Amino acid sequence: MRYRAGQRIWETTSAIPLSDGDLEGKQKDLSPAEEQESGRFDVKANESILFFDNLFPLKLTPVLSLLSRRTETDQQLTDLLQRFNSSSLGIMDPIQLVKRAIPGNLPIKVTEIMPRLKDGGAFVKFEYDPSLSASEIEAKLLKKLREEPIKPWFNPFGRIRARLVRGVPWLEDLHRYPSTLLMVEFVPPEPGASAAELPEEVLYSLFRRYGKIADIIPQPADSKVTPRYAQIGFPVLRDAIMARNCLHGFVLGEAQGGGKTGTKLRLSYVKREKGHSIWNWITSHPRIVIPIVAALIAGVSVVIFDPIRLFFIKMHVQHSLRYTDWRIYKWFKSQTGSFSFHKTQEHIEGLGTIWKHRKDLIEQLQSWLDGSSDTFIVVTGPRGSGKAEMVMSQALSGRKNVLLIDCKPITEANGEALTIRRLATAVGYRPVFSWANSISSMVDLAIQGTTGVKSGFSETLESQLNKILHTTATALKTVALSERSKADKDANLSEDAYLEAHPERRPVIVVDNFLHKSEDSSIVYDMIANWAASIVQNNVAHVVFLTSDSAYSKSLTKAMPDRVFRTLSLGDLDADIAKNFVITRLEEDWKREAQEEAEQSDENKKPIPRPNLAGLDEGIKVLGGRLTDLEFLARRLRAGxxxxxxxxxxxxxxxxxxxxxxxxxxxxxxxxKWSTEQAWHLIKALSQSPTLRYHQVLLSPTFASSLSSNATNGEAALESLAGAELITVGTHQGRPQTITAGKPLHQAAFGVLVKDRVLRAKMDLAVLNEMAKVEAKNIDAVEKELQLLGGLPRHTGESAGRVMYLLGKLDAGQRKIAQLEREMGGLKKILNEEF
Incomplete structure (x- = not known):
């Protein structure tokens, strides 16, 4: 027999005697190295092969393979025989185990030893006397191993086993490792012959001697795979190894059920996929696994990150991380006035006069915060009236545990991730993984496209914001209860009762720029209002809203419908106070500059001129008492x-x-929600009269019959213009009553705009053009109705009145269009002649 390594092609020159299991002799002797390279043994007529199992540990096969050489030379394989014949072998040497396993009275001579590291054993080729058969030698060896079991050092519970190789072993060194499942292929012993498919009974009788069989799986009858095969599973791995090494290449004759030409067995290991069964189940049931994974991730986030976030929110509310509040910083600051760790910000001087003017409002706000208030505190006033400065620097000066939430950067954020991050920054919520929401949304979309259901990984913006606000509420309650001790006289009270009894211990939440962008679709305002309502009702904290929107009650009433809000209104400063503010501001700036100039050398000294205040009263009258405009005026006066x-x-x-x-x-x-024609109508009307009637404006053609798609609702247009601060809508008993300029400066600017002849002509032309289109639209409707009436079969007295009414309306409309066109002609002349 000859074997070509790597292709599993056997060439049989003569039949193998099946009675005793001996191998056929070879026509050409091969050296041990050549046997290793060719993948087959050179077996003579009086030689056979035994396979000894349990000589090497299977778990250390990769390590032993690295330590061994890639190829075995003749000298190295011969050394194994010398070690076998030596009497000074170590107890850990596997060759010693082979020598101990072979009985001394057994008339055989070991001629070659071929270790099989990945199989954990070795092939032992031996010569024997022709008077004995190989089967008798195997029987004596088995008897000796049963009576005197030999246990290797690495497996004290196992024993050495040996079996006669009945087939033709394949000495391959491929990366194919043992498995408990064997593939038995039925191939013909010679090319062109046919092989018989062995039944389970024959397979059982062949393989049972090597160990207990777990299962025999025949090839499905409808399978078209050739050659035909069967799978045999062993419970023990070493039993499968023994069977594979002893029966590979075994040929069954006709008497054993192999057919007329015989059937050769070709054995190989089948890798079991047990390790992937869990993964396969997970990937096959995404509707079950993905929600479970999402719940586990959420649970881990709550257990690990929520305590960290609570800590940072408490530090943010208590200002523990603000070094300007540290005692050591204040001490250094008191020792040297110029000492500062940070870049100094511009100090707003002259505000003392304003705070004296608003002293009653400041004291009222402080009394509400010290009392047991269970409703919102709303501070209203136009933008630039100093609401935030009054609340933060005066009413809350020296108060602990103040949280400021500015709605302006939150509502102006582009995208959900930035909105989440800015709200988290405002309350001190960290760490925040705003980017994870975008990634989870893409994953959720991909899973929904493949499985048809949502995975639940992604969260909506509302759920993310609710999580941040809920964690903040928990931290605020912890802060409110942080100063409670067992020594207090009311220590036996519950937490809710304690917070209700001590309103001064509650933190203060200041919501600035509330309804900064008055959009009905914005959910941020509604969520903050609902969250603040729950905090106030549970006595966790005081909430102060700062807003310049007069329609704030709509949003807050939805959050707390059964409460009346405590309101403070800040208006523009009186003329005297405004003048005093500007003068004080300029005086303080002049003194500071004069002091800095005095500290310089005599050569560089220059006199500091005082600002010219001639005409300041008239300027204050024009600008009004808006704090931001007064600041702007003071800077310009200081500039000369x-x-x-x-x-x-x-x-x-x-x-x-x-x-x-x-x-x-x-x-x-x-x-x-307004058009340029409506804005110009208000500018022109307010330049002539500082106060307009609300409903008179609504009934004007520009508001009542606007053709702009986004300005068809006159009331919505006025509300939008008020939100944009072009105008201010005054109310009386809850209803809108008057319309004035958004601020005194606008009133003066309206007069300037109306005096611009080109701008006035352009905007009046647009208004007249729109009015002409409205009249043309009305005439078109009249003509259609007249055409309908003219198509009646007869005219009666009842329809004559309607016809006369429509004709009169048609004539009036046409006269109005003619008048509008004459006016538009004059305006076009101005636009053509002037720049």
Whole structure:
């Protein structure tokens, strides 16, 4: 027999005697190294092969393979025989185990030893006397091993086993490792012959001698795979190894059920996929596994990150991480006035006068915060009136545990991730993984596309914001109860009762710029209002809303419908107080600059001129008492301008801003609910009269019959313009009553705009053009109705009145269009002649 390594092709020159299991002799002797390279043994007529199992540990097969050589030379394989014949073998040497297993009275001579590391054993080729058969030698060896079991050092519970190799072993060194499942292929012993498929009974009788068989799995009858095969499973791995090494290449004759030409067995290991069964189940049941994984991730997040987030929120509310509140910083600051760890911010001087004017409001707010208030505190006033400065620097000065939430950066964030991150930053919620929501949304979308159901990984913006606010509420309650001790007289009270009895211990939440962008679709305001309502009702904290929107009650009433809000309104400063503020601000700036100049050398000294305040009263009258405008005026006066020059420049800049934002249609707000014609109508009307009747404006053609798709509702247009601060809507007993300019500076800017002949002609032309289109639309409707009446079979007295009414309306409409066209002609002449 000859074997070509790597292709499993056997060439049989003569039949193998099946009675005793001996191997056929070879025509050419091969050296041990050549046997290893060719993948087959060179077996003579009086030689056979035994396979000894349990000589090497299977778990250490990769390590032993690395330590061994890639190929065995003749000298190395011969050394094994010398070690076998030596009498000084170590107890740990596997060759010693082979020598101990072979009885001394057994008339055989070992001629070759071929270790099989990955099989954990070795092939032992031996010569024997022709008077004995190989089967008798195997029987004596088995008897000796049963009576005197030999146990290897690495497996004290196992024993050495040996069996006669009945087939033709394949000495391959491929990376194919043993398995408990064997593939038995039925191939013909010679090319062109046919092989018989062995039944389970024959397979059982062949393989049972090597160990207990777990199962025999025949090839399905309808399978078209050739050659035909069967699978045999062993419970013990070493039993499968023994069977594979002893029966590979075994040929069954016709008497054993192998057919007329015989059937050769080709054995190979089948890798079991037990290790992937769990993974396969997971990937096959995504509807069950994905929600479980999502729940586990959420649980881990709650257990690990929530305590960290609670800690950072408490530090943020208590200002524990703000070094300017540390005692050591205050001590250094007291020792040297110029000492500072951070860049100094511009100090707003002159506010003492304003706080004296608003002392009653400050004291009222402080009394509400010290009392047991179970409702919101709302501080209203136009933008620039100093609401935040009054609340934070005066009413809450020196108070512990203050949390400021500015809604402006949160609502102006682009995208959900940025919105989440800005709210988390405002309350001190960290760590926050805002980017994970985008990734989980993509994963959820991909899973939904493949499985048809949502995985639940992604969370909506509302759920993410609710999680942040809920964690903040928990931290606020912990802060409120942090100063409670067992020594208190009311230590036996419950937590809710303690918070209700000690309103001064509750933190203060200041929500600034509430309804900064008055959009009905924004959920941030509603969520903050509902969250604040639950905090107030549970006596966890005081909540102060700062807003310049007069329609704040709509949002807050939905959150707390059974409460009346405590309200403080800040208006513009009186003329005297405004003038005093500007003068004080300029005086303090002049003193500081004079002191800095005095500290310089005599050569560099320059006299500091005092600002020119001539005409300041008229400038204050124009600008009004808006704090931001007064600050702007003071900076210009400090720069050397006269009050008249400063006011004219401020009014001119404000007029330019109004044109850009309201008249040229360049505003970035694509969802605005007013048209440029409506804005011009108000500017022109307010320049003539500082106060307009609300409903008179609504009944004007520009508001009642606007053709703009986003400005068809006149009341919504006025509300949107009020939110944009072009106008201010005054109320009386809850209903809108008057319309005034958004701030006094706007009133002066309106007069400047109306005096611009080109701008006035352009905007009046747009208004007249829209009115002409409205009249044309009405005439078109009248003509259609007249055409319908003219198509009646007969005219009666009842329809004559309607016809006359429509004809009169048609004539009036046409006369109005003619008048509008004459006016538009004059305006076009101005646009053609003037710049």
């Amino acid at each position: 301008q006269t009050p008249r020059e400063a006011v004219e420049e401020i009014v001119s800049e404000d007029a330019t801003d109004i044109v850009k934002m309201y008249l040229l249609g360049r505003t970035a707000d694509a969802d605005r």
